[in-house]
Amino acid sequence: MKKLKDFIVNSRVWRSFFRHGWPDNPLDRSLIMTTNVFFHLHPVRVNKRSIKALYSFGLGVITTIMFVVLSITGILEMFYYVPSVDTAYFDIITLQTQVPFGQLLRNMHRWSAHLMVLTAVLHMVRVFYTGAYKRPREFNWVVGVVLLILTLGASFTGYLLPWDQLAFWAITVGTSVAGYEPMFGKLIQKLLLGGAEVGQASLTRFYGLHVMVIPGLLLLIISLHLWRVRKDGGLAANEVKDEIETEVENA
Numbered sequence: 001m002k003k004l005k006d007f008i009v010n011s012r013v014w015r016s017f018f019r020h021g022w023p024d025n026p027l028d029r030s031l032i033m034t035t036n037v038f039f040h041l042h043p044v045r046v047n048k049r050s051i052k053a054l055y056s057f058g059l060g061v062i063t064t065i066m067f068v069v070l071s072i073t074g075i076l077e078m079f080y081y082v083p084s085v086d087t088a089y090f091d092i093i094t095l096q097t098q099v100p101f102g103q104l105l106r107n108m109h110r111w112s113a114h115l116m117v118l119t120a121v122l123h124m125v126r127v128f129y130t131g132a133y134k135r136p137r138e139f140n141w142v143v144g145v146v147l148l149i150l151t152l153g154a155s156f157t158g159y160l161l162p163w164d165q166l167a168f169w170a171i172t173v174g175t176s177v178a179g180y181e182p183m184f185g186k187l188i189q190k191l192l193l194g195g196a197e198v199g200q201a202s203l204t205r206f207y208g209l210h211v212m213v214i215p216g217l218l219l220l221i222i223s224l225h226l227w228r229v230r231k232d233g234g235l236a237a238n239e240v241k242d243e244i245e246t247e248v249e250n251a
């Protein structure tokens, strides 16, 4: 058995996956934290206050999880949905009534979307309340504002896709409101609709924005946001010294 284990562990295939042996010393253990893309999010040492559930309420993490759920359920919905004014409405009805777990899939996508908007806003309120927008995190605050706009954009573009009365009139009203913006309103309205009123061109554009452009940008910018959290020294609470650290410094 040991021979087999040695053979596997020393093989080129194994070593191409795992470059180091077991982390059985402090240096290797901290290397795991600093070189692994998933663990890298957590600093090697953190202030106790920053990991208290009631400090961040985990709102940023919940928002990230909602994005992952939306991506997975959205890809599955794409298997059944064609963005055509002739079929879109019936595709959704078929998804809900004929496809196994179709209703669950649609509801998971819908509720996660509502929740993502809610938690992104609450996360912003939490960041403001704890003063985490201040130096050196002001850039990440701006990145966050872009994320919020993209999240709202994803919600808005998804609204048209069921192609029912609610969707049609909500987008008619929404794009008309955009049209009243004094400088670029009319241009934005025309670019979004692809014509004078909601029609096939609008559905194609909203679909493209909803399944490719906005999720792609969100993925890229959420990655930047999380990387900046790490580079800015973890959560702002880390800057408050632990009682024990203060005691050591004063001793």
Ligand code: HEM
Binding pocket: 056, 057, 058, 059, 060, 061, 063, 064, 067, 120, 121, 123, 124, 127, 130, 132, 133, 137, 140, 141, 142, 143, 144, 145, 147, 148, 151, 222, 225, 226, 229, 234, 235, 236, 237
């Ligand atoms: C798609 C939307 C967003 C996602 C997925 C997201 C994700 C996260 C995560 C996972 C964290 C670290 C843990 C936590 O604080 O819960 C974080 C921190 C942070 N976020 Fe967001 N965020 C989003 C939107 C925003 C918005 C709208 C703002 C503000 C305008 C913002 C500003 C910040 C700042 C400044 C930090 C550092 C907080 C600190 O040091 O205490 N984020 N974000």
